[in-house]
Amino acid sequence: MKKILMLGTGGTIACKRGDSGLKPLLTSTELLSYVPDAKHFCQADSIQILNIDSTNMQPKHWLIIAKAIESHYDDYDGFVICHGTDTMAYTAAALSYLIQNSQKPIVITGAQKPIDMENTDARTNLFDSLCFASDDRAHGVTIVFDGKAIAGTRGKKVRTKSYNAFSSINFPYIATIQDGHVIFYLDDKKTYSGELQIYQDLNPNVALMKLIPSMGANALDYMAEHYDAVIIESFGVGGLPSYDSGDFYNAIEKWISLGKTVVMTTQVTNEGSNMSVYEVGHSIKKEFGLLEAYDMTLEATVTKLMWILGHTQDQETIREMFYHTVNRDILWKA
Numbered sequence: 659m660k661k662i663l664m665l666g667t668g669g670t671i672a673c674k675r676g677d678s679g680l681k682p683l684l685t686s687t688e689l690l691s692y693v694p695d696a697k698h699f700c701q702a703d704s705i706q707i708l709n710i711d712s713t714n715m716q717p718k719h720w721l722i723i724a725k726a727i728e729s730h731y732d733d734y735d736g737f738v739i740c741h742g743t744d745t746m747a748y749t750a751a752a753l754s755y756l757i758q759n760s761q762k763p764i765v766i767t768g769a770q771k772p773i774d775m776e777n778t779d780a781r782t783n784l785f786d787s788l789c790f791a792s793d794d795r796a797h798g799v800t801i802v803f804d805g806k807a808i809a810g811t812r813g814k815k816v817r818t819k820s821y822n823a824f825s826s827i828n829f830p831y832i833a834t835i836q837d838g839h840v841i842f843y844l845d846d847k848k849t850y851s852g853e854l855q856i857y858q859d860l861n862p863n864v865a866l867m868k869l870i871p872s873m874g875a876n877a878l879d880y881m882a883e884h885y886d887a888v889i890i891e892s893f894g895v896g897g898l899p900s901y902d903s904g905d906f907y908n909a910i911e912k913w914i915s916l917g918k919t920v921v922m923t924t925q926v927t928n929e930g931s932n933m934s935v936y937e938v939g940h941s942i943k944k945e946f947g948l949l950e951a952y953d954m955t956l957e958a959t960v961t962k963l964m965w966i967l968g969h970t971q972d973q974e975t976i977r978e979m980f981y982h983t984v985n986r987d988i989l990w991k992a
């Protein structure tokens with residue numbers, strides 16, 4: 659029988675209703691008591707590492723989760739992290755970079771409704787996660803939610819209220835889970851042979867600028883003084899406005915001359931960026947050699963940069979690491 663460790667971090671799944679709204683109060687042991695049937699296929703233990711609304715999740719918490727998995731790694735066959743849904747995609751992506759080449763599954767799940775409510779998705783999500791984590795074919799960091807298994811770098815919260823809250827962006831679902839059966843669409847564990855790597859460094863000085871029509875570049879100038887990298891969420895396949903006498907051009911020049919990192923991405927959820935298509939993207943990318951997120955999610959782009967900048971400031975190494983595929987995060991490369 660598989661040994662699984664469940665790590666409680668809070669989120670709606672563990673919430674109780676109080677005078678000022680839902681608050682995570684249930685312990686991880688209490689959560690496990692709601693899925694008694696899991697004992698037929700796994701022996702699950704639990705530890706409580708945090709009990710927070712995931713709105714409060716920060717990079718320091720990702721390191722705490724990674725450390726907890728590292729210290730128990732040899733004692734268990736798989737791990738299930740219970741987490742709030744609001745920042746779950748960021749945590750799943752961050753853990754994909756912090757814990758690489760894990761032959762053991764590290765599953766992240768949560769719920770839209772607390773586990774003690776009669777009509778909740780929590781019990782199914784937790785049961786499915788334990789089921790997936792007990793499967794010999796499962797490996798690496800994966801979100802399990804609403805019967806679907808999603809690569810840790812490909813998840814995105816796309817609905818605030820419905821049970822089908824997560825989508826896999828620019829990548830197929832790895833598996834579906836129905837009534838205790840795991841149906842794998844991507845059964846590729848044998849092709850992963852790298853050695854387990856667990857990292858403990860992140861640089862959180864990454865900023866995001868989302869463009870809206872008419873926006874000027876002065877926010878970019880401000881960010882250059884406070885951050886090591888900026889992700890610019892542009893329109894469509896990508897480009898930068900050329901109005902206001904080269905405002906954006908000058909701001910990017912400043913970033914590059916300071917030896918800082920600029921990554922272009924798109925605010926369109928599906929299909930990714932390709933800056934070389936239009937003149938508004940092509941020339942600026944060519945001139946400054948900007949990085950481009952292509953088919954990566956924003957959550958993966960943010961956390962990959964934090965992981966990379968935690969290890970190097972060298973622009974060539976940053977480029978190499980950024981375009982190197984980790985846990986299925988980037989497939990499109992020009």
Ligand SMILES: NC(=O)C[C@H](N)C(=O)O
Nearest residue numbers: 669670711712742743744
């Ligand atoms: N459904 C949820 O879990 C939302 C909650 N605010 C959280 O992210 O912790």
